[in-house]
Structure formats: structure tokens, C-alpha cells
Amino acid sequence: MSEDLVDKVMAEVMKKVSPRLGDGAPSARPAVTEFVGTNRLGDSIGLVIANVDSDLLAMMRLERDYKSLGILGARTGAGPQIFAADEAVKATNAEVLSIEMARDTKGGAGHGSLVVFGAEDVSDARRAVEVALAELDRTFGDIYANDAGHLEFQYTARASYALQKAFGAPLGRAFGITVGAPAAIGVVLADTAVKASTIDLIGYSSPAHGTSLTNEVIAAFSGDSGAVRQAIIAAREVGMPLLAALGTQPESASTPYI
Amino acid sequence: MSEDLVDKVMAEVMKKVSPRLGDGAPSARPAVTEFVGTNRLGDSIGLVIANVDSDLLAMMRLERDYKSLGILGARTGAGPQIFAADEAVKATNAEVLSIEMARDTKGGAGHGSLVVFGAEDVSDARRAVEVALAELDRTFGDIYANDAGHLEFQYTARASYALQKAFGAPLGRAFGITVGAPAAIGVVLADTAVKASTIDLIGYSSPAHGTSLTNEVIAAFSGDSGAVRQAIIAAREVGMPLLAALGTQPESASTPYI
Amino acid sequence: MSEDLVDKVMAEVMKKVSPRLGDGAPSARPAVTEFVGTNRLGDSIGLVIANVDSDLLAMMRLERDYKSLGILGARTGAGPQIFAADEAVKATNAEVLSIEMARDTKGGAGHGSLVVFGAEDVSDARRAVEVALAELDRTFGDIYANDAGHLEFQYTARASYALQKAFGAPLGRAFGITVGAPAAIGVVLADTAVKASTIDLIGYSSPAHGTSLTNEVIAAFSGDSGAVRQAIIAAREVGMPLLAALGTQPESASTPYI
Incomplete structure (x- = not known):
């Protein structure tokens, strides 16, 4: 009996205290006009300001300016x-105006982020945020983490303005990144x-x-679609056992897409 | 019976492992002449050097120089x-000589800090540290945190030299800040x-x-006393449900004062 | 009986969730040619690239270039x-080519690190990594941590190229550092x-x-061997009760060597 109990308590406790990419069940939808939505992956939140204060905008x-x-x-x-965000700018009339990367990850080795879109019309800004929030379910798919670090792989057949701004990706070409931490x-x-x-290698x-002092090496690649994808997959195959050597088998934060 | 036991263990465990702003019961007072005191809020420690080494001072x-x-x-x-610290310089003969902000918060999204006061007399330096340590009970009052982030609001009717140095606050005017993380x-x-x-908006x-790569936006405001206070309160009302959308209801680290 | 059970569960849970310098039992050795080894202290991993890609090397x-x-x-x-790494360059035909310090420590107040050695022959590069991994058992000896922060003390009778590169240590002289966090x-x-x-004081x-925004003050000292050692020991005696004032008695991560 006591073994069962130990397991039961352990399960409860680990649910509460283990490193998480999100906070589980969200609260009620806030009654704030700026609120668009959240994604539990990465504690991601989407917001919109219909008519931003001009002094704030200037800073x-x-x-x-939008x-x-x-x-x-x-x-x-x-x-x-x-x-x-790159998918969001492809799919909407919004532009990406700034991308900032905090040294964060709730105690992990990597970045948090702040992306600002601009649009003439608030519905376009809102739509961009909605698209990006939904895309996160996919783009968290090839993040693999354990207690010792994480690997990240991303790939797109056609880079757009967000990837150009963040990584200098050539527009319209296939593009991918590999990230390893430590x-x-x-x-x-x-x-x-x-x-x-x-x-x-771009x-x-x-x-x-080039990072915000994170414990990561991030490499960015451009080229033909098949070649970039093949390179990313090769790196993933080498990275998984290396990170596993420092701890448990790394697990995907969502569903792998590459 | 076993449910009771689970609850009991959970309470013990969460006490030990949940994110804390301080470390609970301090140890015995250290027998070190430099020690002034601690405040469990923020793991804050106050120290004094009566006669600092000149080579160290130069670096x-x-x-x-004091x-x-x-x-x-x-x-x-x-x-x-x-x-x-701003209250401390108002109340004593000490000056604020430097303010540095680490990327810290024990895994959270914000800053830790290092404030150095200087005085001709060690009793003045000590007094400044004592005042600042005591003021923390108040100034942690409008910090609201959950596992996904935090909000911070601060307000003073009359800014002094620490706020001028850290934020460029105009001396003698009302001043406040809003902080949101993510x-x-x-x-x-x-x-x-x-x-x-x-x-x-200053x-x-x-x-x-302007931050130490923290996952925060910090805005600073100056103006008439009532207007600054009203602005800070309005921001707090909007911020609370937004942060709650990412997790549990944020709770004050101490007792709200604004 | 229930007290026993509580203790048992607590022990299990704390093993899993308390702050650790390493991840306990490593997994099976990865079948990747680049893998050299790990040290659970600091989640440290050693790797080697026999013939690095020239585009990558250039970046x-x-x-x-090696x-x-x-x-x-x-x-x-x-x-x-x-x-x-300093011991590794003394003991092998490898050079230290770069040292970078991330803002990391898995939520703690300090740095993670990335050290790159170069050698004409891959066996020399591998040997340097092996020596460094083994030396970590010693060099983690005078790190003392609790939940509120950490102290670090290091000492060598004769500084070599890694310490010269990282801290400007004069070659061949005794050298030491003191680190305190907060x-x-x-x-x-x-x-x-x-x-x-x-x-x-150098x-x-x-x-x-001079740090990667860590919540640390790091001081570096050069001089005669006995004098440097004596200074480091004096600092350790003062630091231990100060850090203990913020939490539990700080414990060594390994076995003290100074």
C-alpha cells in the first residue's frame, strides 16, 4: 500500500513542480480589450493595442509607425x-516591427521573446497574433528538452519577413535553424x-x-528546400543522444513536424 | 486516511520547492563586522565596509569616492x-554611488540588484542600509507573481537621488513605474x-x-502626484487579469501600498 | 507509520526537484563520434570535432584556426x-581558443560556460577535454551554495593560458578568484x-x-603563492556566515581543495 501512496504523491508533486513549458489550465478569459489569447506552450500570450499612445510609440x-x-x-x-510570426506575416496584412529576445526560459538555458506586429487596422494586428499563437502548436514540435538542456530545430520551405528580421534569412528561400543547449x-x-x-551557413x-547571453549555439542555414531539411534532420539525429548523455531522454514539447 | 497523508506531504513538499521570494527562517546572525541585516523578501542582504580598500574602490x-x-x-x-534606497538617501547622510541590475530573480523573468551607498562615516552608511532593508517590506507590496510571470508597480510622491540615478526621475516630483513580465x-x-x-512617460x-535582458517591459512616469498614482492604479487593474490568463491569480509578495 | 512515509516521499521528491549541480545517473554512452564524456558537476559535457567545417570555423x-x-x-x-581548462592546456598539446560565459546556472545566480580548445591532432583535442572533465571534480570543491546564492573560490600556484585569457592572469604566477552571489x-x-x-587585485x-549580467561580484588576485592562498581562505571565512544569513548553511558541491 505505501508504495502506491508514494507513487501517487510523487505524481501529484511532479505535476506541480517539474519544469514546464506552460502553466496548464488557463484561468477565465480576462475582460480586457487588449487580450487576444494564450498558448500554454512557452507561457505565450497574444495582445493587441488598437490605437497606441503616440509618446509610447515613439519610445x-x-x-x-502603425x-x-x-x-x-x-x-x-x-x-x-x-x-x-513568419507564418502570421505571410497570412495577414500585418508587418513585424520588432523582435526582442530576453534571457529567460523560466530558469532554462534559452530565450524568451517579445514580437511586435503593426497594422493599419486593429483587426489585421489581431489576426496576426491569432495566427502566430495557433502556429506555436507546430513550431514547438521540434524542441526537445530534459533537465540538462534543450535542442531546437526549425524549418520552413519559404522564409518571410520575420525570419529575415531575426536571422537575416533570404526571402523566399528554404531556411532552418539548429539550437543546442548547453x-x-x-x-x-x-x-x-x-x-x-x-x-x-548564414x-x-x-x-x-548574437544571443542574449543564453547558453546556446544557434546556427542558421539557407538553401534548397530538400537540402536544408536533410541538414536539420542530420543534426537532430546527432543531438538527441548527446543531450541524453547529460540526463533523461529529451522529449518533444509538442508534436515533431520536421 | 491516505488523502490526508497526500495533502500533508504535498504541503511539506510545496513549502520546500515552490518559487519563493525569500528563504524563510534566517540562520543565526553572522559574527562578521560587515553584516547589517537581511530581509527575506528578495533574499536581500545589507552589508557595510567601514574603510574600503583603495585598490578595490578604484575598480x-x-x-x-567614500x-x-x-x-x-x-x-x-x-x-x-x-x-x-530612495527613502534611505532621503533619511540619512548617505549617497547612492552605483546601482546595478543583474539578470536574476532565481529563475524568474526579472532583475536582481546591487546598490552601493557611500558616506563619510560608517554609521551613516549603515543607517542607509538599515532604512532600505526596512522599506522593502513596503516596496515589495505591489509585486504580483505567478508561475508565468510578474507585475510590479511602484509610486512615490517625491523622487530623490536613487530614482534619478536609476530611471532619470526628476527630483522632487511624483514618480512611478509599471513592470510586466512576460x-x-x-x-x-x-x-x-x-x-x-x-x-x-519618461x-x-x-x-x-534598457533592461539586463530581462523578459520585462518597464515604463517610468513622472507628473503630479494624483495623476501618477491614478495611472499606476489603472495599469494594475488591466495587468492582473492578463497575467492571470497565463496561470493562477497573481499574489502580492507583501502588502500592497499603492 | 505515516511520519515514516512522509519522510520517505519527501526524500524521493527532494531528490528529483531540489536544485542540482548535475543530473545524477547519466544515460548510456551515446554512439556519436564527437562524444568525449560528461561530468555530472555542472551538467558538463566534453565533445570533439576532428575536422571542423571551414565555414563554421570562420564564424x-x-x-x-585549428x-x-x-x-x-x-x-x-x-x-x-x-x-x-587551465590544467588541460598545461598537460596537453592543445590551446584554448575561446572562452564564453552564458548567463545560466539553471536558475541560479551565475554563469554557464563554453570553452573551445584547438589542436593540430584530434587526439590532443580529445585529451584536453578529458583532462578538463576530470579536473572538475576538484575545481567544484570550493563552490558553496544554498537556495539564496553561492560562493566560489579558486586557486592555482601557477596560472597558464586559460586563466590568462579569461581573467588576464599573469602567466606562471599564483592566481585566485573570489565569487559571491548575491x-x-x-x-x-x-x-x-x-x-x-x-x-x-587584478x-x-x-x-x-565584466560578467554576463550575473548576480555576482568576481574578484581576481595575483601574487606569491602563499599570499594568494591566504587571501582566498580569509575571504571564504567571511563569506560562509554571510551567505548562511540568507538561508541554510552553504554546502560544497564536491570536496574543498583550498
């Missing part, structure tokens, strides 16, 4: 939100990917250069 | 410590506050600009 | 890894050490200057 360092802003923020994740693993992911097929970020 | 990048230093440090919180929520707080009354910090 | 900002790279990465700790404690450690014996880093 926000946005690329262009009166309506869509805002996507998250405690955990920048890659998933940026790839989701950063040592990310170095090997980068080397594996660039050797696996004929692609262009970015390399490490704790002291 | 500390302080605004002025032989006696008061030191206030914390794992969690920068706003509460800075507002508390940063997306902080954008809406800023917009709400600046629209709620006739005040001056600062806007975000993950990539 | 890695290394001091010199075709074989050794890589040491960790979630928790930079001091232990750098002092371990940073306030580190200020007192620095002052105590520099007053305790005739040594040179570095002082704080949250806003």
Missing part, C-alpha cells in the same frame, strides 16, 4: 515564436548540419555573440 | 530595492498608464533595450 | 571549467581578500561590468 524603437499593434510574448522560446552541443549540431548537405550565435 | 566604478560603503544586494527585485504584458501596462491620466525599457 | 571567432576542436560546455559554472556578498569577499595579505567584475 518603442519600432521599424515603422497605430495598431499586435504583441506576442513568451517566457520560453524565441525560435517557435519567430517561425510562428552551447557545446550546439557547436556539434552546427558542424553536423553544414556537412550533411549543400547549404549555406548565422552562428553563441553565448557571447 | 568599483563608483560615482564618488571610505565607508553601504551595500544592499538581492537575488529578486531591483525596483523594490531602488525605491527603498514583456508583452508590460507593453499594455505602459499604454494603459499613459492614457489613464496626464503624466509624462522611460521605456524592454528585453533588448 | 566561430576563435583566436587561431582543424581539430575540443569543446567543454556546462550549464552551471565557469570558474571550475576555466581552472580545469553580488553584495562578493564585494565584501573582495575587500576581505585584498586586505588579508599582500597581493595584487580584476573586479560586477553585474553590469
Whole structure:
């Protein structure tokens, strides 16, 4: 009997205290006009400001001025939100005006994020945020984490403006990233990917250069669609056992899509 | 019976492992002459150096040289410590010589802090630290946190030198800040506050600009006393349901004062 | 009986959820040629790339180009890894090419790290990583942590190239560091050490200057062997009760060596 009890209590406790990508059951929908929605993945929240204050707008360092802003923020994740934002700008009349990456992840090794969309019409800003929130279910699919770190893989057949702004991705070409934390693993992911097929390495970020001091190496690749995908998959195959060597088998935060 | 037991164990466990702003019961008072005191809020510690080594002083990048230093440090919180330091410089013969904000909060989304006071006389440095430690009980009052993030609101009817140094607050005028984490929520707080009354937005910090890469947007406001207070309260009313949408109802770390 | 059960469950749970410097039992050795080994201290992993891709090499900002790279990465700790790397360069034909410090520690107040070694021959790169991984058992010895922060002390009788690169240590002379988190404690450690014996204070880093925004003050000392050691020991004696004032008695992560 006592073993059962121990298991039961353990299950309850681990549910409450283990590292989570989101906070489980959301509360009631807030009665605030700015609220668009949330996604439990990454503690992501979507907001909209229909007519932003002009003094505030002037301080926000946005690329262009729009009166309506869509805002996507998250405690955990920048890659998933940026790839989701990329789909949002493809699908709507909104632009991406700024992308900032906090050193966050609720104690993990990576980034949180703040993405600001702009649109002439608040319905377009809202729509961009809605699309991005929904896309997160997919873009969290190839994040694999354990207590010692995480791996992230992203891929798109056609990069748009969010990926151009965040990573310098060439517009319209296939694009992907590999991320490893602790950063040592990310170095090997980068080397594996660039050797696996004929692609262009267009970015390399490490704790002291190009990240927000995260314990990650982020490599970015552009090229033909099949080649980029093959490179990302090769890196994933090498990365999983390396991260597993530091702890438990890493698990996907959602459903893998690559 | 077994349900009772589960609850009992859960209570014990959560007491030990849930995120805390402080570490509960302090140990015995250390027999170290530099020790002034602690405040469990934010794991805050107050220290004093009666006659600082001159080589060390030369490396500390302080605004002025004093032989006696008061030191206030914390794992969690920068706003509460800075507002508390502001009361300390009003109440004593000490000056604020430097304010630094670490990316910390024991895994949360915000800042820890290091405030250095200087005085000609060690008793003045000590007094400044004592006042600041005591003020923390108040200045943690309008911090509201859940597992997904936090909100912070601060207000003073009359800003002094610590707030001038940290935020560029005009001396002698009412001053307040709104802070939201994840940063997306902080954008809406800023917009709400600046629209709620006739005040001056004098600062806007975000993950990539003006913070230590925290997942926060911090807005700073100056103006007439009633107007600043009204703006801060309006932002708090909008922020609470937004943060609650990501998790549990946020709770005050102490007793609200605004 | 129920008390026993509570204790038993508590022990299980705390094992799983309490802050750890490593992840306990590693998984099976990964079948990846780049893998060298791990050390559970700091979630440290050692990797090697026999013949690094030239495009990647060009982006890695290394001091010199080598075709074989050794890589040491960790979630928790930079001091232990750098002092371990220093032993590795003394003992092998490898060079240290870069040292980066992430803002990490799995939610703690300090740094994670990424150290890259280079060698003409992959066996030399591998050997450097192996030596460094093994040295971590020693260099984690004078790290003392509780839930409120940590202290770190390191000492070597003869500094080599890794310590020169990371801290500007004069080659061949005795060298040591004191680290305190929250940073306030580190200020007192620095002052105590520099007053305790005739040594040179050659570095002082704080949250806003010289760290990766960690909540630490790191002081670096050079001088005669006995004097540096004596200074470090004096600082440790003052630091332990100060950190204990914020929580439980700090415990060594391994076996103290100073």
C-alpha cells in the first residue's frame, strides 16, 4: 500500500513542480480589450493595442509607425515564436516591427521573446497574433528538452519577413535553424548540419555573440528546400543522444513536424 | 486516511520547492563586522565596509569616492530595492554611488540588484542600509507573481537621488513605474498608464533595450502626484487579469501600498 | 507509520526537484563520434570535432584556426571549467581558443560556460577535454551554495593560458578568484581578500561590468603563492556566515581543495 501512496504523491508533486513549458489550465478569459489569447506552450500570450499612445510609440524603437499593434510574448522560446510570426506575416496584412529576445526560459538555458506586429487596422494586428499563437502548436514540435538542456530545430520551405528580421534569412528561400543547449552541443549540431548537405551557413550565435547571453549555439542555414531539411534532420539525429548523455531522454514539447 | 497523508506531504513538499521570494527562517546572525541585516523578501542582504580598500574602490566604478560603503544586494527585485534606497538617501547622510541590475530573480523573468551607498562615516552608511532593508517590506507590496510571470508597480510622491540615478526621475516630483513580465504584458501596462491620466512617460525599457535582458517591459512616469498614482492604479487593474490568463491569480509578495 | 512515509516521499521528491549541480545517473554512452564524456558537476559535457567545417570555423571567432576542436560546455559554472581548462592546456598539446560565459546556472545566480580548445591532432583535442572533465571534480570543491546564492573560490600556484585569457592572469604566477552571489556578498569577499595579505587585485567584475549580467561580484588576485592562498581562505571565512544569513548553511558541491 505505501508504495502506491508514494507513487501517487510523487505524481501529484511532479505535476506541480517539474519544469514546464506552460502553466496548464488557463484561468477565465480576462475582460480586457487588449487580450487576444494564450498558448500554454512557452507561457505565450497574444495582445493587441488598437490605437497606441503616440509618446509610447515613439519610445518603442519600432521599424515603422502603425497605430495598431499586435504583441506576442513568451517566457520560453524565441525560435517557435519567430517561425510562428513568419507564418502570421505571410497570412495577414500585418508587418513585424520588432523582435526582442530576453534571457529567460523560466530558469532554462534559452530565450524568451517579445514580437511586435503593426497594422493599419486593429483587426489585421489581431489576426496576426491569432495566427502566430495557433502556429506555436507546430513550431514547438521540434524542441526537445530534459533537465540538462534543450535542442531546437526549425524549418520552413519559404522564409518571410520575420525570419529575415531575426536571422537575416533570404526571402523566399528554404531556411532552418539548429539550437543546442548547453552551447557545446550546439557547436556539434552546427558542424553536423553544414556537412550533411549543400547549404549555406548564414548565422552562428553563441553565448557571447548574437544571443542574449543564453547558453546556446544557434546556427542558421539557407538553401534548397530538400537540402536544408536533410541538414536539420542530420543534426537532430546527432543531438538527441548527446543531450541524453547529460540526463533523461529529451522529449518533444509538442508534436515533431520536421 | 491516505488523502490526508497526500495533502500533508504535498504541503511539506510545496513549502520546500515552490518559487519563493525569500528563504524563510534566517540562520543565526553572522559574527562578521560587515553584516547589517537581511530581509527575506528578495533574499536581500545589507552589508557595510567601514574603510574600503583603495585598490578595490578604484575598480568599483563608483560615482564618488567614500571610505565607508553601504551595500544592499538581492537575488529578486531591483525596483523594490531602488525605491527603498530612495527613502534611505532621503533619511540619512548617505549617497547612492552605483546601482546595478543583474539578470536574476532565481529563475524568474526579472532583475536582481546591487546598490552601493557611500558616506563619510560608517554609521551613516549603515543607517542607509538599515532604512532600505526596512522599506522593502513596503516596496515589495505591489509585486504580483505567478508561475508565468510578474507585475510590479511602484509610486512615490517625491523622487530623490536613487530614482534619478536609476530611471532619470526628476527630483522632487511624483514618480512611478509599471513592470510586466512576460514583456508583452508590460507593453499594455505602459499604454494603459499613459492614457489613464496626464503624466509624462519618461522611460521605456524592454528585453533588448534598457533592461539586463530581462523578459520585462518597464515604463517610468513622472507628473503630479494624483495623476501618477491614478495611472499606476489603472495599469494594475488591466495587468492582473492578463497575467492571470497565463496561470493562477497573481499574489502580492507583501502588502500592497499603492 | 505515516511520519515514516512522509519522510520517505519527501526524500524521493527532494531528490528529483531540489536544485542540482548535475543530473545524477547519466544515460548510456551515446554512439556519436564527437562524444568525449560528461561530468555530472555542472551538467558538463566534453565533445570533439576532428575536422571542423571551414565555414563554421570562420564564424566561430576563435583566436587561431585549428582543424581539430575540443569543446567543454556546462550549464552551471565557469570558474571550475576555466581552472580545469587551465590544467588541460598545461598537460596537453592543445590551446584554448575561446572562452564564453552564458548567463545560466539553471536558475541560479551565475554563469554557464563554453570553452573551445584547438589542436593540430584530434587526439590532443580529445585529451584536453578529458583532462578538463576530470579536473572538475576538484575545481567544484570550493563552490558553496544554498537556495539564496553561492560562493566560489579558486586557486592555482601557477596560472597558464586559460586563466590568462579569461581573467588576464599573469602567466606562471599564483592566481585566485573570489565569487559571491548575491553580488553584495562578493564585494565584501573582495575587500576581505585584498586586505588579508599582500597581493595584487587584478580584476573586479560586477553585474553590469565584466560578467554576463550575473548576480555576482568576481574578484581576481595575483601574487606569491602563499599570499594568494591566504587571501582566498580569509575571504571564504567571511563569506560562509554571510551567505548562511540568507538561508541554510552553504554546502560544497564536491570536496574543498583550498
